[in-house]
Structures are given as structure tokens and as C-alpha cells.
Amino acid sequence: MARRTGRRPGNPDTREAILAAARQAFGERGFDGASIRTIATSAGVDPALVHHYFGTKEQLFLEIVQVPIDPREFLPGILAGSKDEVGVRLVRTFLGVWDSPAGTAAAAVLRSAMSNDWTVRLLREFLTTQILRRVVNQMDLDPVEAPHRAALVATQMAGLAMMRYIVKIEPLASAPAEWVVAAVAPTIQRYFAGPLPAPPAK
């Protein structure tokens, strides 16, 4: 029964403008490199307004990053279907995400995690509990070697994102997505389902 009075709408676009500017800034410079002040300026707004809407810089970052990256949205599509084409489906979906606005958010996480303590923890926990664990559960892999397989997949995907979207080495950065899919998918396929050395005794 929320009875409210006072000015409500104002300019509802402002909030979105700030979010857009923040996504851009975090995606290009990472958490530490981006500044509330430049975000505010590029949204045509006072820095204090950013705090008014989103609280601290950390909270703003999470807003940018948690909303568009939800593994439940695309994981089923990758894991369902014929098992010997998981590689193709994973790489294709992955590139699709990175070429969308969500890719900017993903870049923000990747960039930040390289030089910032708490974002690297964020990334590690996202990867292990949100992605790798789900994958392991849904494909019926040998439970002993499954975590190893998942980690190997992560190395190839992370390196691909880094070289193609951040460091931008050629000719990879300008290569058509389908060429990348065809080139990289066999690696993923082998990591998931191919022969591997025996996992270390531990």
C-alpha cells in the first residue's frame, strides 16, 4: 500500500544514462581505472547523483556486472544436444555474448580481476560456483577428472576473450566469429570429452 508523495519521475532516463556510462567506463578501464567522476561527466551529471542512485562505487560495479551475466540463460542451450558438438556450441555462444552489450560487462570483470583483489575473488567464485560446477553436474563426466576438464576449458575461453577483445592481436581480433568457432571448438571438445592425462594423485 505504498502511499508516496513528492516528485517522482523527474527524468527517468538519467538513471539509464549513468548505467550506460558506467558500463562503458568499467568495460574500457576496469574497476580501479574507471572513476565515478568521469562516469558522471560522460553521463552529463554531477558525481553526487551517482551516489544518490547507486551508493558506493562497488555497488555500481556490481549493478553493471551482475545483471547481464546470468549463466542460467545460455548454459542449458550449450549443454543440451549432441555431446560431440559441445565445443562448437560453447564457443559460438561465448562469442555471441562477448559481441553483445553483456560483453562490455564481461570485459569489465576480466579487466578488473587482473589488478583488483575483490574482483578477482568475484570472478573466481563466479567461474567455479556458477559455471564450472553447473557444467560438471549437467554433463555426466567422471567426477574425479571433471574439475580438471572444466578448468582447462576456462583457460582456453579466457585466453580467447583476452586476445580477441582486450589485447586485440591480429588477425584474431578481426577474424569472423565462425572461423574462430571452427578453430577453437576442437580444443574445447577435447577438454570436455577427449583423452586427458590421469589427474594428479592430489
Next chain:
Amino acid sequence: MARRTGRRPGNPDTREAILAAARQAFGERGFDGASIRTIATSAGVDPALVHHYFGTKEQLFLEIVQVPIDPREFLPGILAGSKDEVGVRLVRTFLGVWDSPAGTAAAAVLRSAMSNDWTVRLLREFLTTQILRRVVNQMDLDPVEAPHRAALVATQMAGLAMMRYIVKIEPLASAPAEWVVAAVAPTIQRYFAGPLPAPPAK
């Protein structure tokens, strides 16, 4: 005939102490994240002394990073020998470098490149002109697809470094080097010598 007078030795260890502290700091936090002030403190020294020895922060970073990473030192050992074991030799050498003091320098570059404009340029040019080009020249690869092969290799190696040494996902981070070699080498081998999709027309 350099005729010099005045105090010479003082404490010659200081310079090395600063370099060690800088390598540590840059390796852990990247270029932007590390600060001259904490480097100085952790070397037991005044910040101004760092400038006295090394000039600007940029110059100090280059000192840390350019000296220990010289591809001419290990590339020949990788490229020489039987062609169907390039993968094994590359991955093994790569892990060896990352587990040495030079690995700290490599981490510094990788971390910095994710959020800093001029270091990403540094990394890109190092990869393309110092590594990839040499590899392409020394192995006799099809000149059209060679750059594509080299870039694919770079994705796998960069992702491996990132996940094992920076994000530290398990069980990869604690896996024995030889297990990693056995698991990843076939990927490298295929990128170098295996079948690939036809390079895009360009």
C-alpha cells in the same frame, strides 16, 4: 677516462632492494595498482630515492619488465628439435618461466595490460614482433595461415597463465606442471601443425 670524485659506494644493495620491491608490487597489482610510495616503503627507502635511481614510474616499470623477458633466450630451444613435439616443449618452457622470477615480471605485464593503455600496446607489440613473428619465421609454416596459428597459440598460453597464476582456479593452480604440459600440449600442437579451417578471405 672517466675521472670521478665524491662518494661512490654508499649502499649498493639499495638499488637492488628497490628493484625487488618494484617487481613484487607490479607483479601483484599491475602498473596502475602499484604505487611508488608503497614500493619505497617496502624497500625501506624514501620515495624520492626511487626517482633518483630510476626516473619516472614508467621507466621503473620498463626496467622490471624488459630485462628478464628476452625471447631469444628460450625460443630457439622450443623451435629446434622434432616438429611434432613443439607443443610439449612450448608449454613446458612457458611454465618454467612463469615459475621463475621472470614470471613475476610477466604477471606484471599481463595484469597491467588489462586496464592500462600504454602497457597493452607494449604487450601487443611484444607478442607480435618479438614472439609470433620469430616463431612464424623459424618454423616453416604456410605464410598465409601462420599468423592465425600463432594467434591461436597465444590465446591458449595467455589463458593458461591467467587462470593458473592470477585467477588461480582449482585444481589447475595446484596441478603439477607436468600434468598441465600433458593436458595442454596437444592443443598447442594442433594450433601449430594440425588441421585448421581455411583462413578468412580477408
Next chain:
DNA sequence: TGTTGAGTTCAACGTCCGTTGAATTCCAGA
């Protein structure tokens, strides 16, 4: 012994940062 110059420190500069609290504007509801 006196001078020189390298090693080292101190204090300060200007700049950018995240954040805060008070002030202003102005619409929606009473």
C-alpha cells in the same frame, strides 16, 4: 685537509579520487 658529488631524506606542490552533507529545484499528491 678541504672539496666534490653520490646517496639519501624531508617537505611540499598540484592533481585526482570517493564520498558526504547541505542546499536548491520542482512535480505529485493532499
Next chain:
DNA sequence: TCTGGAATTCAACGGACGTTGAACTCAACA
């Protein structure tokens, strides 16, 4: 019409940063 409260701005805080220039210390040479 009056007014509460959301939207927005302004000015300032305290802290961290890279860098600078002047000062001090003191071993080696003339």
C-alpha cells in the same frame, strides 16, 4: 494551494598519488 520528497547540484572533506627541489650526510679523491 500547500507541501513532502525525489531529483539534482554545489562545495568541501580527507586521503592517496607522482613528482620536484632543496637540504643533509659522508666516503673518496686532490
